Amino acid sequence: MIRPLALVTGGCRRLGAAICLALGEAGYDLAIHSSPSSAPEAALRERLAAMGAAWHHLTADLADEAAVEGLLPAVEQAAGRMPALLVNNAARFEYDSPDTVTQGGLLDHYAVNCAAPVLLARALAATAPAGRPAAIVNILDQRIAAPNADQFSYTLSKLALSEATTILARQFAPHVRVSAVAPGLTLPTPDYDEARMNAAAEQMPLHLLPGPAEIAEAVVFLARARAITGQTLFVDGGAHLRHYPRDFLFLDGDAEA
Template identity: 85%
Template sequence: MTRPLALVTGGCRRLGAAICIALADAGYDLAIHSSPASAPEEGLSERLTAAGAAWHHLTADLSDAAAVEALLPAVHRAAARWPALLVNNAARFDYDSPETVRQSGLIDHYAVNCAAPVLLARALAAIASAGHPVAIVNILDQRIAAPNADQFSYTLSKLALSEATTILARQFAPHVRVSAVAPGLTLPTPDYDAARMARAAARMPLELLADPAEIAEAVVYLARARAVTGQTLFVDGGAHLRHYPRDFLYLESEGGAS
């Protein structure tokens, strides 16, 4: 049988690369999207090939409406078939707050983090049928359960995508399933050293941070769960059960969680 095709946006590095590896191991071929300036991280090609996956790398600026519209046709040209799975993983993540937010920041985050995923979902739903059912998995953020004011534009855009997940699950059934995974802190940025990551883990109800493979495992589950739609799986060490008054990076100077 032909392996099903998955399109993963932002799939070249970090969490996106982990998702691609997990899907390859689960029997998918990959269409891996990145921004025009990005390329697959070291070792990704070898892991996908070892899993027996055919894969294609495509670039598109998800803030550009024309580029978003052209992405699925480009996937079809490259792979000679339509995806059976779309993972909306690509995201813009900049710092702002209610005191510093600008219209441009709100629009830029919304374009990449909500508008592009919704438009890609709509385009894929248009070619779905009983003979070609489709699954869509949106990558959210655990902060949607109890938002704080840090990364304000990013947070609002993820809240919008969370609500869109529910609406699209209703609208696109029965041949399209739309669900989401909400990760917590997982891969450190340059702001986090090992000690700071350990302190963040200690703040979680489970006193641990999910690793990328566990988040990717949740994506694989939702891709295959034919009776599941409109659901969000939190993979976050239990972080969504608490209210953190600030982003984890700033909690050390301002107390803990409630």
């Protein structure tokens, strides 16, 4: 039996690698996308091989419309078939605020975080064969529930992708399902030491932060959930239930209810 194929953008490391591993365990072969400067981590390659998942590495600059348009044809050429699942995980993430935002910064974030996922979703929906439904899972961010001004361009682009998820779910039904996962703070950047991560966890309603495997598990669930479309699963320790006036990196006190 041929394993279904999943395309995971930004799948070479961090959360993307965790998603690839969970999908490999769930019976998928992988088309692992990265920027031209990246490659799959050795641990990811070894674990996929051990579980019998075939994988192909493809590169594309998601800020380049032509590269985005060429990604699915490249996947089909490499794997011999089109994906049954698209996980739009890749993201641009840079700091700005309403005081420092520029048109270029807005457009750079929008291109990678919203435009590319929408174009890839459209391309998959156009090629999904009748009788073999496809699924799309967009990776959002818990901050869409109560946005603050930090990472302003990033946040706006994720809000746009959240609304696109709902619109595309309506547009592509019944043949293609479109859903989303909204993670909370999960893997620290260099700005977070252990003390800051622990402090952030204490500000969550559940007093914990999600692990990459829990977010990947939500992706697998939505990939398999034939009766679900247009839904967003928040995997965030309950962060979406509160309003945080700043990014977690800058918080010293309690969040607002």
